[in-house]
Amino acid sequence: MSVHADMDHCREAIRTGSHSFHAASRLLPASVRDPALALYAFCRLADDSVDEVADKAPAVLRLKDRLDAVYAGRPANVPADRAFARVIEDFDMPRALPEALLEGLAWDAQGRTYADLGALRGYSARVASAVGAMMCVLMRVRDADALARACDLGVAMQLTNIARDVGEDARAGRLYLPTDWFAAAGLEPAAFLANPRPDPVIREMTRRLLAEAQRLYHRSETGIRALPLAARPGIMAARYVYDGIGGEVRRAGFDSVTRRAHTSRGQKLGWLGRAVVQAGMVSLVPRSPVLHARPLDETAFLVAAASDPRPVQGGWSDDVLDVFSQLAAQDRHMDGGRARPI
Template sequence: MAILMLRVVSAVHISASLGFLEAIREGGRLSDNSRPSGRVQTPSYNERLQRKRRRWSSYSLYADSKYACVGFEPQENDNFPILSSFVANTAGEVAISSEQKVYDVVLKQAALVKKQLRSNTALDVKPDMVIPGTTTLLNEAYDRCGEVCAEYAKTFYLGTLLMTPERRRAIWAIYVWCRRTDELVDGPNASHITPSAMDRWEARLEDLFAGRPYDMFDAALSHTVSKFPVDIQPFKDMIEGMRMDLKKSRYNNFDELYLYCYYVAGTVGLMSVPVMGIAPESKATTESVYNAALALGIANQLTNILRDVGEDARRGRIYLPQDELAQAGLSDEDVFNGKVTDGWRSFMKNQIKRARMFFQEAEKGVTELSQASRWPVWASLLLYRQILDEIEANDYNNFMKRAYVSKAKKIAALPIAYGRSLIRPSSRNQSL
C-alpha cells in the first residue's frame, strides 16, 4: 500500500494571517477579528501566494520494508550496513527506546484501522455530527484548505480530485496542518520561534483533537480526525521533529538521521493511511501497510536531503551521517566548500543507493490502497524518485545545482502511474 502527503521543507508561507504566528508566539488564541473566515484576502497572505514556489517533498507509505520497519528483519547492503533506531541493534538505550516508541505508534495506528475495518470493510467515514448552522463554515474551511493545497502542490492537488469528496477534503486538512507546523521552524518568522512556542502549538493540537479548534484550518482538521480513525501521536511526533530542527544541525550516524526522518516524514504517512483508505479486497496485514508508510516516508525525506545539500549547508546545516562522511574521507568543511571530488561522488552513490532501496520497498505496497488513491500516490512516487536520477545527471553536484524533474518527464510519468494504479491488491493473508 502507499499513501502520499506533501510537506514543505523550506521557508514557505501558509498561515492565513499574521495573527496566526503572533498567537503562537504569545501563547493565546486568535481573536475574533484575526480568525480567517471563508476566503482570506489580507495583503500579507496574497503577497505570499505570489512568491516563487518553494521546494516540497512528498511522503508516502508502503509494505514489507526490509529496512527500518517494524516487524521485518533488517538486511545488509553491499556497501553499508543497515542500522536504525527502528530495528534491534546494539547502539544502546536510546536506540532501543526509539525502536519501542515507533513500534508502539505503528501498532496503535494499525489497531485503530483494524477496528474500523471490522465494522466497515470499505473503511467508511463516521457520520457527521455538526452543530446546526456550522455546515457552511465547515465547508468554507475545507475549501480554504483545498486552495492552499492547489497553490503549493498542484500535481498532488489534481490527484486528490480523484478521491471521494470526504477523503479529498480530509487530506487537504492534514496537508495544511503539516505545512503550518513546518512553517514555524522553516518560515521567515522561524527566528522568533522558541521551544515554548512549540509547546503551545502542541497544546493547540490537543485542543483541536478535543474538538476545540482555534481557526478555520484547525476546524477542518478537527472535523477530519472526528470522522476518520486518526490518532494524535504522529502529529505530536512531527512537532518533535520541528523541535529537533531548533536545536540540532548535525547527525552523528544514520541511526540518528533515521529518527529525524521518521518525525518529519514517516509521521505524515501514519496520519494519512486511514484517510487514503486500504482497498477492501486487500489481503495485506494492516501492520504491513503502516510499515510501508515508514519506508516511503524515509525514501522521500532522504531524497529531499540529498537534493538540498547545498541549500542546507548555506544555512549551516548538514543532514548527512557524520560517521559515513568521515569514512569517505570527508568533513563538514568539504560540504561547506561545495567541491565535487571523487570522494564526494563515492559518498553520494552510497547515499542514493540507500534511498533507492527504500523506494523499492515502498513500491510493494502501493496497490494495497483504495483504488481512487493509487494514481496520485504512484505519480508522486515515480516523479520524486527521479530526483535521484537528476542528481546523478548533475555529476553529484548538489552544492550549486538543484536537481529537478522537467515538465516533459512529469507528463511522461502520468500514464505509467495510471497503469500501475490499475494493478489489483495482493493476495496475502490479512490478520484482523
C-alpha cells in the same frame, strides 16, 4: 468560516506550497483527497512556520500548543487547524502520529545532526513517515504490513528531499548527511558547512542517500495493492514524482550543492500517467513476500500506533516532552543566539 472555505484555503496552500503533492493528490478519490489536503496543509504550514523563521524554538512550542488545542476540540481559529480538527474527529486519528511529526520539527529547532543512516531514518520517520501513516488512516487502512510499506515510502521521500537540498541546507547552516560518513572520508562537517562544494566525497554521500531511497521506493510498491483501489494511482504517483526528483539529482552527477533539482510540468504529467497504468496492474502481479517484511526499526512505533483501531487520545510521551522541555529552556536562555539575562 465554512467548511468549504476552510478547504479552499487548504487547497491553495498545497497548490502553491507543494507542487509534487498537489500533482499526486489529483489522482486521489474525493473521499480521501479533501481530508488529505487538510492533513497536508496543517503539516506543511507547521513545517513552514518552523523552517522560515530564525528563532525556531518558540515556533515549535506554539505548534505543540496548537496540536493540544486541536485534540481538545478547541482548534485555533485558522482554516488549517479547523480542517485538521475535523479530520482527527472523522477518522479517529491516533495522536501519536502528528506528535511524531512535531517531534521531528523540534529536532530541527534543536539543530540536531545525525550520527549515522539509522539516525537519519529516525528523523525521516518523524517528518515524513508519520504523514504516510496518517494517509493510511484517511484511507481506513490499519493493516500493519500496508502501514510499514507506507512508512518506507515516507522515509524514501524524505531522503530524496535531503539529497536534493544538500547545498541549500548547508548554506542555511543545516546538516542532514550522516556525520559518520564525514568521519570515514576524513572530512569535517564544519568545514563543509563553511564552504559547501560538490566535491567527490559529497557527491558520493548524495549517491548513497538516493540508493537507500531507491531501495525503500521498491519496498513501498508492494504495499500499494493493500490500499483501496481508487487510492492506488495517487499514492503510486507520489512515489514516481518524488523518485523523479532523485532522478534529476542523478542526472546532475549528484551535485545538489551548486544546483537544485527541479522537475517540469510535462515530467509530472508523464509520471501521473504512468502511475495510473501501474496502479491498474498491481492486482495482476503476484503478491510479493516483501509486503510482509518487518517495518524499519525507526518506523515500527508509527506502525504500532496507526494499526491500533482504537482512537488514541493520550498525551505526549516522556521522550517527546523531554525534547520540548529542552526547547523551552533553549528559548528562555537564548535570544537570536545571544544569552538572555536571567
